[in-house]
Amino acid sequence: MSNSGHSEQLRLGFLAAVEVEGRGYVGGLLVTNQNGRPLEFQCTTPVKPDRTQEILYGKMLRPWLLGELIGQTLLQRVSIKPDMILTSDPDILELRNHIDIPVACTLDSTSSRSGQLDIEATAQMGGRKLRFHSTHQDDSKFVTRQSHLLPGQADLEEPLERVQEALNETIRTVMAR
């Protein structure tokens, strides 16, 4: 961390989505400071595509739904704007085509899901190797420049688990109503 303490800040947005059976997807965005302290959280109600959308979007349905639709909406809603978005879902990288800040995926290259996108550039941040959308490979340079603001061993997957838990809690509460 820099000696100037609070002068250099990095706000991270952790974006995740969970599927609710029969009701579509619920997305959540947690904005934290560089130390993982939560600043703001926004989540959606379930979003369900209709049959036409399912047919016409085909393989692009999830990227459209999670990235463009849910991700963009959440990013517009948060009052504390993050400097970059982190996700573990490669489909959410689609969001990068609709916003001006970097979107990085924490997904390990050995994961079966990582093959869904043509991801080449990587950057090290915290204890993770991050990967980027094929059309925005320059984002890795931004991340490399900012990585000194994060504690070396910061686990960038952990806040995503918090988002998942918060989404599950929200779903339980909403379903019970």
Next chain:
Amino acid sequence: MSLPQPECHVINLQSRAELASAGFNPALKRIPQVDAVSIPLQPRPDFVPSWKPRRIPIKCIGLTLPEGLAFQPTKSEETLSDGVVLKRIDPPKKKQDNDEKPQRTRIKPPKNALSLQDRLFYLLQPPLETWLAGQELIMPFEPFGYQYEGIAWMFARHSALLADEMGLGKTMQTITGIRLLLRSGQINRILLICPKPLIPNWQREFRTWAEELPIVTIEGSGARRRMLWTMPGVPILITNYESMTRDLAEFSEEEQPKFDLLILDEAQRIKNRDSRTAEVARGINRRRSWALTGTPIENRPEELASLFEFLEVIPPRATPDLRQLSALAKEHILRRTKDLVMKDMPPRIDRDAELVLTDAQQYAYTVAEKEGIIQLNELGDSISVQHVFELVMRLKQITNYDPLTNESAKLERLVADMEEIAASGGKAILFSQWTKPLNWLAERLQQFNPLIYHGGVPTKHREPILAKFKEDPDAHIILMSYGTGAVGLNLQFAHYVFLFDRWWNPAIEDQAINRAHRIGVTAPVIVTRFICKDTIEERIDRVLREKREIAEAILGGGDNENVSLGLNASEIFGLFDLKKRTKKGTSESIGPVRPEAA
């Protein structure tokens, strides 16, 4: 058999068609007339199915977390004025058993957090290990796993009774809980009330565990105290029970100071719900209430009801039964014992030193007991527990030393043990019920440079005495009274404890022993209880041993030594076989009726 021969026949298929003369055949030979008609092409089809991407309306639920208190930026390692080195602690470590994930203690929402926003607030907090791992908050030492759990438990509760056994770090857990609540913007103003002798201890612990937090101790003249009670911008106020009771009575109802968090240390001080102290504590305007005690039940389970009333989890004057107390305890009390959480901690070794009185002591004891019993018997029905109590005290004092000859079996044994301890550079704590034997002992233990710490020592002299005991290698023993030395002190560098005489309640004895047997202790702690054979001490010891199990039913298992009950009046009478003479020449027992066994 012969087959028939095939035959061929010719059939003529040619037929003839002839036109009959009907008159319209020439018309068939005429060439038809053709005209061109212009038909315009349609520019577009009538119906074109169209589809445009429709943006699905999305509703959002949001939560902005409070900003919290701004702290000084983190620094690198540094040394405080009292020599404590502040270190950055490592981030969460991966467990050894091939588990990929490091240990994480997450804050769970309490059961009574009903709103979604409240529950999300707790769920979204980072694991404590990450939060405290030198990233934003410097910790001088890495907390133990059970301490992380304790901090997470307190953080999420508005009503909490932390009842960890003495020595497990209630102070540190509380300070860290305060630190995190301040950090996350949940509280701004805290009042901590503790017994007066413990104020320096809290000040020292705050300096060690949360150097950045400004604390103010309410002391001085009446006007100054009044100013301090209401001074804005001070996050943490510390005061003692007497000051709380006295000062708050001076404020009118409208002027009463308000707090986000009220903490009572040694909360057994409000076990009597009718006491003025308990009433004033309950009346303090606050949003959260925490209570700390190592002995939530000292004498009767009902004492818990008073604590629950302070915590505002039962209505005023409610009298919950044992089942209800047990249910409330599950939600609002966190109690861990050393046996459960500190498996690697050096053990506490208890040994009873059964001593035989010296001849002079024996003579004095026998005479005093005989005369005392005769006098008690003569009192007949007018006997009170106070009369018996006086005899018990007199006999106990003789077991300490004979006032005429100064002979003492206990002193002989103590000197023998101390020579060995001093030779190895060790330190010992000795507890007695009275200050007189402490002064008497000090004169006779000069070779060990004894220090005295009891209620008669002015408060301002106490800290230097403790510092000398810790730092002076020639000071081998500190002589303490149970009342003053039993609570709140950290003396884990002393590995020997002597109980020169016995207190009435083993819970108090345990508190005393745990001054030495607590976190940070590096060697086993040897506890020696002096018990003189065939004396009142042996009888008291027997009664107390039989009474060690009652509160376990409420606080759960694992409590094998700390929750005990003191002697009641009937048991004090039972120490002597007191009889009164009846008119018929027989005798009958006197004193209160012994309660039926449950």
